[in-house]
Amino acid sequence: KKFNHVIVRRPCRALVEGITSGLYPGKPDYEKALRQHDDYISALSRCGVDITILPPDERYPDSVFVEDPALITSKCAIITNPGAPSRNGEKEEIIDAVRKFFPEDKIEHITAPGTLEGGDVMMVGDHFYVGRSARTNEEGIRQLTEILAKYGMTCSEVKLEEVLHLKTGVNYLEDNNMLVSGEFVNKPDFEKYNKTEIPEDEAYAANCIWVNDTVIVPEGYPTVLKKVQDLGYKTLTVDTSEFRKLDGGLSCMSLRF
Numbered sequence: 647k648k649f650n651h652v653i654v655r656r657p658c659r660a661l662v663e664g665i666t667s668g669l670y671p672g673k674p675d676y677e678k679a680l681r682q683h684d685d686y687i688s689a690l691s692r693c694g695v696d697i698t699i700l701p702p703d704e705r706y707p708d709s710v711f712v713e714d715p716a717l718i719t720s721k722c723a724i725i726t727n728p729g730a731p732s733r734n735g736e737k738e739e740i741i742d743a744v745r746k747f748f749p750e751d752k753i754e755h756i757t758a759p760g761t762l763e764g765g766d767v768m769m770v771g772d773h774f775y776v777g778r779s780a781r782t783n784e785e786g787i788r789q790l791t792e793i794l795a796k797y798g799m800t801c802s803e804v805k806l807e808e809v810l811h812l813k814t815g816v817n818y819l820e821d822n823n824m825l826v827s828g829e830f831v832n833k834p835d836f837e838k839y840n841k842t843e844i845p846e847d848e849a850y851a852a853n854c855i856w857v858n859d860t861v862i863v864p865e866g867y868p869t870v871l872k873k874v875q876d877l878g879y880k881t882l883t884v885d886t887s888e889f890r891k892l893d894g895g896l897s898c899m900s901l902r903f
């Protein structure tokens with residue numbers, strides 16, 4: 647398996663007004679966020695992917711989190727319908743970038759009353775786990791299931807209790823390896839994987855990303871870093887402290903395909 651492309655969007659100044667649960671207090675420092683985003687792009691570029699960098703979009707404070715308005719699979723691209731009202735319009739702005747890679751008949755849409763955000767979707771080969779959350783509803787999941795089936799792919803729902811998005815707490819690293827934290831540690835859905843448990847005090851680092859045999863780990867989580875290295879992966883670290891203040895992590899900031 648290999649990813650060839652990545653899409654990111656530069657953070658906008660309005661980032662400081664992004665949605666936050668307050669779990670990680672403080673307002674993002676914009677200049678610092680820009681530098682961290684530069685480092686994020688550098689790390690990705692070391693993983694052998696080409697990177698499309700979209701310009702900042704001041705209308706949408708959370709638009710740096712491009713993972714949410716689209717879900718890109720090997721067979722089709724799905725424009726989602728973000729459940730957060732202040733983010734819903736982001737779906738119109740990601741389409742052009744997606745069109746560079748997919749013909750019109752391979753671009754699908756989640757439509758109202760269905761809502762879905764990409765952060766709730768975790769790809770494991772041709773199977774997709776989707777979190778039912780405050781952002782992703784039953785109808786959104788139904789539509790996603792139908793779209794995926796059209797392309798020979800499958801989907802199963804995971805109920806979320808504590809986290810914002812599914813991938814806030816569980817991430818697949820390929821090779822049957824999965825990072826699990828909190829409510830996901832004992833979920834029967836993930837029994838068949840080689841699970842690595844993330845300690846509670848490093849829960850944020852459950853959101854690592856696999857990019858072509860390298861795993862990018864957020865900076866400042868030594869236990870998780872060691873565990874990922876012990877699984878045999880090359881690792882890179884990126885400081886995401888300013889995005890963490892908005893509940894955003896490594897996976898949220900790119901579309902990888």
Ligand code: CIR
Nearest residue numbers: 665711765811892893894898
């Ligand atoms: C939000 O609440 O929508 C943003 N502040 C964070 C989005 C994080 N995205 C993700 O987990 N995929």
